[in-house]
Amino acid sequence: MNNNILMLTTIISEQEQNLLQQAIENSCNVVIVAHVAPDGDAVGSSLALSGVLKKLGKQVEVVMPDALPKSIMFLQGATDINIYKNNTERCKNIITNADTIFCLDFNEPKRVDLMQEDLVSAKAYKVMIDHHINPSDFCNLIISYPQISSTSLLVYKILNQLGLEEKVQKSEAEAIYTGMMTDTGNFSYNSNDSDIYIAISQLLQRGIDKDEIYKIVCNTSTISKLKLNSYAISEKMEILDGGVAIITLTRSELNRYSYQKGDTEGLVNQPLGIEGVNVSIFFREESDYVKVSLRSVGDYAVNIIASELYNGGGHKNASGGEFFGTIEEAVTLIKSQINTYSKTNED
Numbered sequence: 001m002n003n004n005i006l007m008l009t010t011i012i013s014e015q016e017q018n019l020l021q022q023a024i025e026n027s028c029n030v031v032i033v034a035h036v037a038p039d040g041d042a043v044g045s046s047l048a049l050s051g052v053l054k055k056l057g058k059q060v061e062v063v064m065p066d067a068l069p070k071s072i073m074f075l076q077g078a079t080d081i082n083i084y085k086n087n088t089e090r091c092k093n094i095i096t097n098a099d100t101i102f103c104l105d106f107n108e109p110k111r112v113d114l115m116q117e118d119l120v121s122a123k124a125y126k127v128m129i130d131h132h133i134n135p136s137d138f139c140n141l142i143i144s145y146p147q148i149s150s151t152s153l154l155v156y157k158i159l160n161q162l163g164l165e166e167k168v169q170k171s172e173a174e175a176i177y178t179g180m181m182t183d184t185g186n187f188s189y190n191s192n193d194s195d196i197y198i199a200i201s202q203l204l205q206r207g208i209d210k211d212e213i214y215k216i217v218c219n220t221s222t223i224s225k226l227k228l229n230s231y232a233i234s235e236k237m238e239i240l241d242g243g244v245a246i247i248t249l250t251r252s253e254l255n256r257y258s259y260q261k262g263d264t265e266g267l268v269n270q271p272l273g274i275e276g277v278n279v280s281i282f283f284r285e286e287s288d289y290v291k292v293s294l295r296s297v298g299d300y301a302v303n304i305i306a307s308e309l310y311n312g313g314g315h316k317n318a319s320g321g322e323f324f325g326t327i328e329e330a331v332t333l334i335k336s337q338i339n340t341y342s343k344t345n346e347d
Contacts, residue, residue, distance in 0.1 A: 152179025
C-alpha cells in the first residue's frame with residue numbers, strides 16, 4: 001500500500017499503547033459490546049475492531065443490547081452480531097466466558113441497558129474505547145478522547161498507532177467510514193479535524209465507495225418512512241420560545257406508519273434548518289421508555305440536558321438519553337426546565 005504524505009496524528013499515550021497491546025496479546029476469547037440503541041458509530045467501530053482481532057487469530061463475538069437499524073445491516077458482520085434482548089442466555093454465556101471485553105462508544109455501564117449487570121460482574125479484563133465525556137471507572141483500561149468526533153475514528157487511529165493498519169481492509173474500512181459519517185451528520189458537525197479527512201483518504205485506498213455508503217445509510221427510504229417523517233414535521237413539531245424545536249411520536253403513531261428501527265434516523269436534525277432554531281429535541285415512545293435525541297448548533301450544549309434530565313449524555317451538539325415515564329412527562333420536564341438551560345448557555 002502506498003505511503004501517505006499526510007499521516008494521522010498519534011492519539012493514545014505510550015502507557016495506553018503498551019497496556020492495549022498487552023491486552024490484545026493476552027486475549028483469546030474477546031467480546032465487544034456497545035450501547036443500547038446502537039447507531040452507526042457503535043456498530044461501525046465494533047465491526048472494524050472485530051475484523052482486525054479475528055485476523056490476529058482471536059475468537060471474537062460482538063454483543064449489543066438490542067437490534068441494529070436496518071440502514072447499517074449492509075456492513076459485513078452485522079448479521080452475526082448477538083442481540084441480548086433476543087437471545088439473553090446465549091449472550092450472558094458469551095460475556096461470562098470472555099477473557100477480554102472491549103467496551104466501545106459508551107462511557108458508563110448503564111448505557112448497555114439490560115446487559116449492565118452481566119458486564120459489570122464479568123471477570124474479563126475490560127477495555128473502554130470511547131469519545132464521550134466523564135467516563136466512569138468500570139474498566140481496567142480506559143481510553144477516552146472526547147475531542148475525537150467518533151469512536152470509529154478513534155479506533156482507526158489506535159489501530160494505526162499499533163501498527164495494525166494493514167489489517168484494515170475493505171470491510172473494516174466500510175465500517176469505520178460509516179461510523180465516522182453517521183456520528184458527524186455526514187460531516188456537517190464536529191468535523192473540523194483534519195485527521196477525519198486524512199482517514200477518509202486512507203479508507204478510500206481500501207476500496208470503499210463513500211457515495212454508495214451514503215446512499216444506503218442516508219438516502220434509502222420506504223413509502224411508510226417518508227410518510228412518518230412528513231407527519232412528524234407537519235403535525236408533531238412544536239417551536240418553543242428561545243429557538244427550541246420539539247417533535248414527539250407516540251407508539252401508536254409509529255405503528256400507524258409501520259415503523260421499523262432506523263426510520264426516524266436524522267429526523268431530529270431537520271428543525272435545525274429553520275432560521276432561529278438552535279436546539280431540536282425528538283421524543284420517540286418505545287415499549288418501556290422514551291428515547292430522547294437532542295441536537296443543537298453553535299455553543300448550545302445539549303449534552304448537559306441529556307445528562308441531567310434524561311439519563312444520557314453525548315457531545316455538545318449531539319446527545320441522547322432515555323426517560324422512564326410517559327412521553328407527556330418527558331416533554332413536560334424539558335418545557336419546565338428549558339429556560340434554565342437557555343440561560344446557562346448564554347452565560
